[in-house]
Amino acid sequence: MSATSSRDILRELIGFDTTSRNSNLELMEWVCTYLRKLGVEPLLVHNAEGTKANLYATLGPADRSGVMLSGHTDVVPVDGQNWSNDPWTLTERDDRLYGRGTCDMKGFIAICLAYAPQFIERATSMPIHFAFSYDEEVGCVGVQTLIEKMKSMPIRPAMCIVGEPTDMQVVTGHKGKRSYRVAVTGTEAHSSLAPQAVNAVEYGARLVTYLRSMADRFSADGPFDDMYDVTHTTVHTGIMGGGTALNIVPQACEIEFEFRNIGSHDGDEIISEIRRYTDEILVPAMRAVAPETGIEITEVTSAPGLDTGADEDVVAFVKSLAERNDHAKVAFATEAGLFQDRLDIPTVICGPGSINQAHKPDEYVSLEQLALCERFMDRLVEKLS
């Protein structure tokens, strides 16, 4: 079979509207057909509804661990964005390729696939694994079923490269991220009798204020990691709503908050402190007035951070592929933390394009970035034999 160019494959991939709310099965079928023509039988791991799938494939010797190249197939919506060209048609202009997903992150997947024939031919000592997921953009949801599947596999990858856009810089860390929904339950009363009721909004406000005081403490006292733009853990309330009319003491208040913790800051400890505050300070004060009141905190998403040591083999290996010695940490969350945390696979992030172009109208990847990534793959091919 003759080699297909990265750009031809990228054109195909961009043509599938894999916004997270849609199915990604058509794209996956296309990839499966492509791989089967090369003699590779991929594994699809579907969601419960059968409408979306992860793909896992091994290229080269299947009896040993190799290098996993990972990316997500879903993209963020273009709703309300003003694009200069059709976001689902790959368009070249001024040495850039435009289209939704070009940098985040179908460009990387296209190059992986374009190199599949070489991986198959040259991988004699060590295989390449592909792991392509769905629903990354809505909280790293899809990859979790693939990870469960991989736990029972006899052979796991020795290392993983997640090709999120880093301008081909080697990224060893990103923060963990957990989000929570809070339901504060008070008691209703006419506002003239306010002290006899439990005001859910006021207790909710006390929690939000406590969360803010934690954020201020982390900002002042750390722990710190100077490799991040924001060098400490952040805690933030994104949504708050409670009360129906001014003259009724609010019976319910809902709050959504998140924290993004640096690697040296234990997420379990952070949420424990928050729960201690509500359980030991707020709820007893509420129940002193009315026993049926309370505060319920529910975890909505939890994605571990990535914190790969600069001295780990995977870092040196990927630096040699990228031909550079520096490394960095990034503000955005990826699936890399999950591979490291759940499967103990040493993982770094390195991919073409810049996060500054991701999620925006006129998203693009430059031809220069694609060329850098291809050089990266050339060197990877050399290491396989």
Place this chain on the structure above:
Amino acid sequence: MAEPKHTSTVEILESLIAFDTTSRNPNRPMIDWIAGYLSDLGVESTIVVDDDPGKANLLATIGPTDAPGIVLAGHTDVVPVDGQTWGSDPFTLTERDGRLFGRGTADMKSWAALALAGVPRFLEAPLCRPVHLAFSYDEETTCLGAVSLGDAIAALPTRPALCIVGEPSGMRAVTGQKGCYCFTAEFQGLAAHSSLAPDGVNAVEYASRFAVFLSDLSATFAREGPFVAGYDVPHTTVHVGTCRGGTALNIVPEHCRLEFEFRNLPGHDAADIRRTILSFANDVLEPDMRLVSPDARIEIDEWSGLPGYALDDESVEVQLVRSLSGHNDDVKVTYFSEAGIYADRAAIPSLICGPGFIDQAHKPDEFISLDQITEGERFMDRLTSYLCRPG
């Protein structure tokens, strides 16, 4: 003239409860129904409409117009049932265990039903002094109705001697009522992606600090006073009623809107309390917000400010209402009513006395007991006799 047709209080109440006069809705259908009822009895009504044609007050006089009479005043609107779990349909009067359930039974359609059921008796009696029925709109929100209705009362041919506002007081004459001041605070912050939270100004977080300040201020009044005995809550209260902000969890909220109120004892200076609150927002929170963004701000709008009242225990008005109600206890209330507005706009002594209890108001399964209806009917009987006595 034919004998006026008598309709029972409960029957009338059933009709009034069936109108969903939640303040956001028009009250006009209920006002029109009342005007129709009065018209069938030969009583003419004055309908007072302001800007919104869906909303109206009603004023009607029974008896001689050249003597100082008594105003029976009440509001027609009710608070929302949104999100409340009711044992029966809130807009269908339902009797259970000697209680009548329905939105507005306590606050305060039963008073209107009692007054309307009394009309045939007022008509039959040789009144020396008139009774005026005054029903307003939007008491639970803006109190706008009472303003124009108060002006209409002031324009009556003879100034009434007394206005009785039938808010739920267990048929006790209320000698004192707190003031009530309502505010909306808009917090304008700066949006940012949540991974860069310190670069933004989180409007929800500042609104929360403000809410905590208000809650603590209320706790201070509860602890340190001033206190006046006789009120359900013997001190000034501060309370946050609604708070909403933020659009998505991964964006620092740019905007948050918070509504709060305080209800002060008549002797506790509202200007002082207002100053304390505004100064925390303007001198503490806003400068902190502006450290990050010079455009960040807090805008506080006082959309309602109504003073309370305090009447002398020994005044003729208090003595009269006590004799009509049959209760002599000294009662003061912490909720708001239109009495202060009528006292102000119409310059007549105004006080609260009405059936039911405020504890049941605004709650799911709001009710009035049949005992309270009976007490109210006795009140109307005594009032009829009183109005027949020459000056």
